[in-house]
Amino acid sequence: MSNIVYIAVSLDGYIATTDGGIDWLHDAPNPTESDYGWSEFIERIDALIMGRNTYEKVLTFGEWPYEKQVFVATSVLEDVPSHLEGKVQFIKGQPSDLIAEATRQGYQNLYIDGGITIQGFLAADLVDELILTHIPVLLGDGYPLFGKLADSLKFRHAKTEIYNDILVQSFYERQR
Amino acid sequence: MSNIVYIAVSLDGYIATTDGGIDWLHDAPNPTESDYGWSEFIERIDALIMGRNTYEKVLTFGEWPYEKQVFVATSVLEDVPSHLEGKVQFIKGQPSDLIAEATRQGYQNLYIDGGITIQGFLAADLVDELILTHIPVLLGDGYPLFGKLADSLKFRHAKTEIYNDILVQSFYERQR
Numbered sequence: 001m002s003n004i005v006y007i008a009v010s011l012d013g014y015i016a017t018t019d020g021g022i023d024w025l026h027d028a029p030n031p032t033e034s035d036y037g038w039s040e041f042i043e044r045i046d047a048l049i050m051g052r053n054t055y056e057k058v059l060t061f062g063e064w065p066y067e068k069q070v071f072v073a074t075s076v077l078e079d080v081p082s083h084l085e086g087k088v089q090f091i092k093g094q095p096s097d098l099i100a101e102a103t104r105q106g107y108q109n110l111y112i113d114g115g116i117t118i119q120g121f122l123a124a125d126l127v128d129e130l131i132l133t134h135i136p137v138l139l140g141d142g143y144p145l146f147g148k149l150a151d152s153l154k155f156r157h158a159k160t161e162i163y164n165d166i167l168v169q170s171f172y173e174r175q176r
Numbered sequence: 177m178s179n180i181v182y183i184a185v186s187l188d189g190y191i192a193t194t195d196g197g198i199d200w201l202h203d204a205p206n207p208t209e210s211d212y213g214w215s216e217f218i219e220r221i222d223a224l225i226m227g228r229n230t231y232e233k234v235l236t237f238g239e240w241p242y243e244k245q246v247f248v249a250t251s252v253l254e255d256v257p258s259h260l261e262g263k264v265q266f267i268k269g270q271p272s273d274l275i276a277e278a279t280r281q282g283y284q285n286l287y288i289d290g291g292i293t294i295q296g297f298l299a300a301d302l303v304d305e306l307i308l309t310h311i312p313v314l315l316g317d318g319y320p321l322f323g324k325l326a327d328s329l330k331f332r333h334a335k336t337e338i339y340n341d342i343l344v345q346s347f348y349e350r351q352r
Contacts, residue, residue: 012189136330138322152315156312157312170310175312
């Protein structure tokens with residue numbers, strides 16, 4: 001089982017602008033109609049663990065985009081909206097608790113999403129794979145992908161894919 | 177003429193550890209004895225502009241490593257050490273002043289080095305090319321490459337080189 005981060009990030013390490021905006025992600029022309037490895041990635045995972053902020057952002061998209069089970073890490077939200085019953089569960093606890101609950105329910109490969117959630121998993125050294133898609137922009141400010149860590153974490157470069165000669169997507173595996 | 181940044185950076189955007197250490201840069205095995213594009217890059221540039229911190233770091237290496245003219249941006253240092261006369265000049269001012277002085281002396285393509293210096297040039301939108309070599313480690317803390325910017329800056333991906341299947345070096349050009 002693996003805990004995997006798949007995320008787009010600006011060259012200066014932001015995942016959203018200061019107002020939470022992610023429109024800049026879609027600025028890149030996509031003449032090949034690439035899905036940037038998304039469907040291949042989603043096939044590999046069994047469930048998602050995301051933070052409340054990310055969940056609430058996804059709700060603004062309108063249609064719920066995930067077919068896989070989604071665990072939302074929240075100690076605030078209580079009742080899953082009726083149209084998302086069976087698709088979303090609210091859980092709480094430390095990253096290890098979240099993994100334990102997902103594992104108990106039979107989910108093995110987990111997609112870890114959302115800045116704060118990712119930072120918590122990295123701080124606990126619970127990220128096995130990091131798939132970073134670098135967008136060629138310096139945002140200058142915003143929500144950072146990475147936070148401070150008590151110790152450095154080494155990774156192994158597995159592969160890099162270039163999409164449309166614009167986006168650079170590198171796959172890293174934790175080197176323990 | 178171009179102002180070019182060529183720098184190695186951790187996946188979380190640091191160029192040195194909290195104590196200024198850069199040993200982690202040399203952790204990656206290098207069975208091909210690659211110079212990571214260094215000599216090809218150095219051939220393209222006419223002079224370097226670096227900050228005082230970087231200059232003082234380079235002095236600790238022992239032998240002076242640059243054949244090209246080096247401008248050190250400093251308002252503190254005054255007299256160039258005798259063994260570096262003709263190789264190093266101390267200059268001061270805003271990024272545009274530094275460029276003007278280098279240009280006045282006939283230097284066209286400038287290698288901009290050092291965290292604070294790079295941040296100043298980016299804040300003034302005076303970086304034309306950004307060559308980032310991503311080292312597969314999360315340092316967790318240290319000297320950041322990028323600082324805050326008032327406005328976002330778009331770049332164009334030019335190419336990506338992978339060295340030893342470990343280091344990912346992407347070339348970006350400012351898209352104005």
